[in-house]
Amino acid sequence: MFRRAVCPGSFDPITNGHLDIIERASRLYDVVHVAVLVNKSKKGMFTVEERIAMIEEITAQYGNVKVESHAGLLVDYCKDREIPAIVKGLRAVSDFDYELQMAQMNHGLTGVETLFVPTSPTYSFLSSSLVKEVATLGGDVSHLVPELVFRRLTERIAERSAGQTD
Numbered sequence: 001m002f003r004r005a006v007c008p009g010s011f012d013p014i015t016n017g018h019l020d021i022i023e024r025a026s027r028l029y030d031v032v033h034v035a036v037l038v039n040k041s042k043k044g045m046f047t048v049e050e051r052i053a054m055i056e057e058i059t060a061q062y063g064n065v066k067v068e069s070h071a072g073l074l075v076d077y078c079k080d081r082e083i084p085a086i087v088k089g090l091r092a093v094s095d096f097d098y099e100l101q102m103a104q105m106n107h108g109l110t111g112v113e114t115l116f117v118p119t120s121p122t123y124s125f126l127s128s129s130l131v132k133e134v135a136t137l138g139g140d141v142s143h144l145v146p147e148l149v150f151r152r153l154t155e156r157i158a159e160r161s162a163g164q165t166d
């Protein structure tokens with residue numbers, strides 16, 4: 001009987017903050033699923049396939065992390081794979097209200113538990129959207145994302161600015 005948990009998110013792209021939580025979860029559980037949730041109303045910087053490829057390469061070192069996409073409810077992903085626990089990072093009190101709502105909703109739907117891991121203070125200000133904004137405007141984010149992500153981010157920003165007509 002494997003002890004399983006899922007780390008869900010958009011991961012557009014994965015940051016060192018996400019990786020910190022996934023790594024810590026991988027030490028607590030036999031198998032950690034990283035679920036890249038598809039949000040059809042949001043156009044990301046990276047496709048879901050690109051996000052998965054980056055996460056797979058970066059988390060291969062842990063040996064017990066499985067990366068998949070999912071379109072739909074997180075509780076259905078958990079039910080289909082018999083995953084009893086969702087692991088989420090909490091960066092600050094500002095995260096708590098919404099995370100608590102989701103945890104209570106998910107528990108009410110299927111009984112799945114949510115476990116909160118306090119984010120390392122080094123990453124308490126970090127989010128994928130801030131990383132993208134800072135990188136797009138020329139700021140250095142090399143210390144905030146894994147090296148592979150930094151390379152892909154730099155390439156994507158260069159492609160985008162080359163494609164701009166104005």
Ligand code: PNS
Pocket residue numbers: 008009010011037072073074075101102103105106
């Ligand atoms: O990285 P994000 O965007 O902050 O992650 C949020 C995410 C994807 C974990 C959350 O929006 C989610 O669980 N979406 C899946 C759809 C779902 O189950 N919605 C009901 C939540 S109670």
